[in-house]
Amino acid sequence: MMNIESIMQDLLEKRKQSGTYRSLKILDSKAHDFTSNDYLGLAKIDFLSGEDHSFIDNGAGGSRLLSGNKAYHVEAEAFMADYFNAKSCLLFNSGYVANLGLLSSVPQKGDAILMDELSHICIKEGARLSRASHFNFRHNDVSDLEKKLNTVNANNIFIVVESIYSMDGDEALLANIVELAKKYNANVIVDEAHSTGLLSNDGSGLCCQLGIEKEVFARVYTFGKAMGAHGAVVAGSEILKSYLINYSRQFIYTTSLPYHSIQIIIKAINYRKLNSELWKSLQDKIEKFRNQLNEEINLLESNHPIQGVITGSSENAIRLANFLQEKGFDIRPIVSPTVPLHQERVRICLHAFNTDESIDELCRQLNQYYS
Template sequence: MKSITPQMQQRLDERKTKGNLRSLPSIQLPHNFTSNDYLGLARSQALGQMIANRLAELGAPAHGGTGSRLLSGNSDFAMALEQKLAGIFNAEAALVFGSGYQANLCLISSVAQKGDTIIYDQLSHVCLKEGAWLSKAQTFAFLHNDLEDLERRLKAAEGNKFVVVESVYSMDGDDAPLKEIATLCKRYEARLIIDEAHGTGVFGEGGNGLVCSLGLEHDFFARVYTFGKAMGVHGAAVVGSQELIDYLVNFGRPFIYTTAMPLHSLVAIEQAFNYLSKNQHLQAELRQRIALFLKQFPEETDMKRIQSNTAIQPIVAQGNERAKAMAKALQSKGFDVRPILAPTVREGEERLRICLHTYNTEEEINALCQILSQPL
């Protein structure tokens, strides 16, 4: 018997033909413009030492979650961390998850029932969409950041209404018009859910995200914060009312049937926020790097840069082969920039996704922009 079915082999062959077969990369280049470690916390030796010191202080084994939170995997430390996170994010309660994918999947698939309606931005991350599809609710996409289309969908929605957006969109790097979306949701009595994956750490006091920086936290039914990007560690949390958290503990299958995070991961989250609270200047440093890139990006070029004021700066390449060739040209000069191919983005919108970080030097950014000013 062959290891995979003929249908599986056919799908792989189709990917090869289209030039978008995925494989695990092994690139190690000196100039990193691809990771989500926007504030450099993942490489911070000072943060690493804080985590090690805290673990030594606790004097407990750091490996193994041992079971689900509802069995052997809960701890006083986990519950204290959740209280701390609720305070940071100006919420009543919080629930920790192993990843943002798991948190979004759990939240969205659990809260909507048959007869309800979920409306999500068409550029939402796949975990938000899959959470909607796994629910028994009707699901609809609205045009990206299009308030008129969202209102049209809300007018036609049935049952309990849920609107799902992101604060910063991972492929285009733009942010959502949150105040206007919140106003629409109030008007149509819809519950608003947001994924702050690329806003956590980068915005707000102590890294509490774009929603809190705008003072809109009370307009949201639920918010999801992830810690594997700007916070430099791992995991995520859903925040909201105590009743919402109680509901997820009882009905959120991806939470109930998953082994708890080990102590080391919980300590890393705690210390990452402690570190950022004492190094809030990192946010300003990141904004300086973004401003420099926008200033230096060549005005006369055949490349289309998607308008973004965040650390994510996409350049449309149009075509998988073109995107791969452009990335290879940059990599040959030591710049780690990766192509984003269809079907991750729509055909015709293949791109380079340039990510800026506090540790990118002025010389690196200037050199990258100089290369981009020439044909690739």
């Protein structure tokens, strides 16, 4: 029998041979950032300098149900419920565990989860952990969703979508989906990971921008992307919050977020509220980028910061990313299984802080590569 080290070694070899081996890289800090999710540059603002730092604690010291429930958690949740126009918010340590916690615990046996096929892995994994049955519908395809709603036999149905899809950068057809959910008496869950801090005038996301907060069963907001921080909340009813406190293992059995993390999230939200021009300037950069690329480039449709150049194979994605990295751009390839086979790509993230010159140069290099 092979020992576990040899088994792991073999599996790693397989990844190397298929060109999908992952390794951790620190790129040159001088490289132009076209890869991070820090869309507005908030991660680089020192929100806590000049503040009174009377010592609170380094860590919360336990899970929320034991010693780790502090006034700063409770106050932050009230502040966020107000910001996201929700009855309640419950903090989770990251967006990944918020989705796991919500989807693994709320849908019951006999229920069904219908997920967009391009949902983030934490949504898929949350659905797998739940006792409900789960199905994909075609990406952003409302008629396919309706077909599935017609055929599914379940007590309660949950439709799960992302406001902005993490790899394709396109926006969910949320208004249509909410209408359909009403028709079929289904519950909508929206992962707002990539719209938190971006969409709507104050950055409170897509549901708030569309004014459909009350028609959505639950919303997941994450703070590790445009808010430049860390952590997440699930927003919804008071009953949902109490249910998660009682039944979500990902909430119950983990040390809660420390004081500093909470402070940074609150400062980032307040900063974003006062600086709506950041999103406007990012929109200009997105337009500038898209307008300059030649037609031969297979650019996905997206008017959000996530821009995908489809290369069709892992090798091509890695080659293009290496080419751009050598030119001084921090740009990464995204290969299967993160994206479907033949949908491999370089994922370019635009930021409010990317200069016009660096966007022009990036477009020049991309056009040259494809000429």
